[in-house]
Amino acid sequence: MSVSNDNLSVNPRLRRTLALVLAGGRGSRLKSLTDWHAKPAVPFAGKFRIIDFALSNCINSGIRRIGVLTQYKAHTLIQHIQRGWGFLRGEFNEFIELLPAQQRTDGENWYKGTADAVFQNLDIIRAHHPEFVLILAGDHVYKMDYGKMLAHHLAEGADVTVACIEVPLADASGFGVMAVDDADNVIRFDEKPAHPQPVPGKPDKALASMGIYIFNAQFLYDQLKIDSDQSDTENDFGKNIIPSLIGRHKVLAHRFQHSCVMHDGAREHYWRDVGTVDAYWEANIDLTTVTPSLNIYDDSWPIWTYQAQLPPAKFVFDSDTRRGMAVDSMVSGGCIISGAVVRRSLLYSNVRVNSYCLVEDSVVLPDCDIGRHARLQKCIVDQGCVIPPGLVAGEDPALDAKRFYRSESGITLITADMLKKLEG
């Protein structure tokens, strides 16, 4: 790959890049966790929201003109962006702008596919006069230097560059799957194929699109117009736009390993869709391990967020029968662990764990109160839950499945609504 490491040549182009973060999808596989939030606003890693990773990547990469396209249950997302991401200075032509679906085009439609979400905002996008448009999803957790991807796009003179990563063949039908030539030009692209093609020489891997695209701006405008004039289109980048370009324009594949921001000793190129209950639990719990796959303590690539000012976490009582402690765990601000034991767990802000509780291998979202003598194993407790004293979850699969949502791999999701039904 001929990527220039000369950031000086890329920097002015980054300033002429507009990032558009697609944040409108529902993410229904997260079950009740997306009842109140769009997936990009779902809390992650104790104090962040999922969208903070894509937005922080933009800022760390030097892209400071960003639009966030919202639609589904956008209230908490909009609030988060307004409270936490208002620090860019319009006077320097820097901004994060919210672009809600507002039926701006003649058809009075909400955003249809991802391409339609961009098309409906074309007048706003054009008014910023970008040279390049970087299109991102707001629902993945990863650290990536988009500057390196832009350098590759420029060096190869591409019309559009698609970021890609090798995934297990068994999972590949959930992605756009591509084939490339020796110079990493995309020669085939199948969106969510039933029978994905493996990477040549690697029968158990497929090359998947990450849903991250850099377009030359005018080229993007032209393609969106062509797509919007079609009748048999779902107005989607993965389903329609990208496949329509193959063989007619220069579509370049950019491999994630060339722009992934790694830390010493990292085991993988971390890019996670935390979009199922199991994946969400696993990615959160991984952060409590001694050397997690994702380093959120790296001050050379900080992840920014909004969080209310809260008092420090507090641990009280120290007798043998009643000791307030948490080990192999992350405990956020505002938490009080009072005479209870927490192991291998992640507690978000303002969680109270009361005396004689045992919380193990669990993810507890903000503002929960866990009553005395409760025992939780391998649970996700949704925001604002009041766990009644003595409740036991995670020990009897049949009972859990009856009262709560139990995932295939045995994670119990508990929500306030489910608890209300128990009372009644």
Ligand SMILES: Nc1ncnc2c1ncn2[C@@H]1O[C@H](COP(=O)(O)OP(=O)(O)O[C@H]2O[C@H](CO)[C@@H](O)[C@H](O)[C@H]2O)[C@@H](O)[C@H]1O
């Ligand atoms: N109507 C709408 N308005 C605004 N935002 C919307 C939207 N519909 C979805 N979004 C947002 O756009 C992003 C992509 O959502 P998609 O549902 O298109 O992703 P999908 O995973 O199916 O495929 C895509 O992403 C995977 C990688 O995850 C690729 O492999 C695949 O080719 C590609 O199509 C998400 O952040 C979502 O929130």
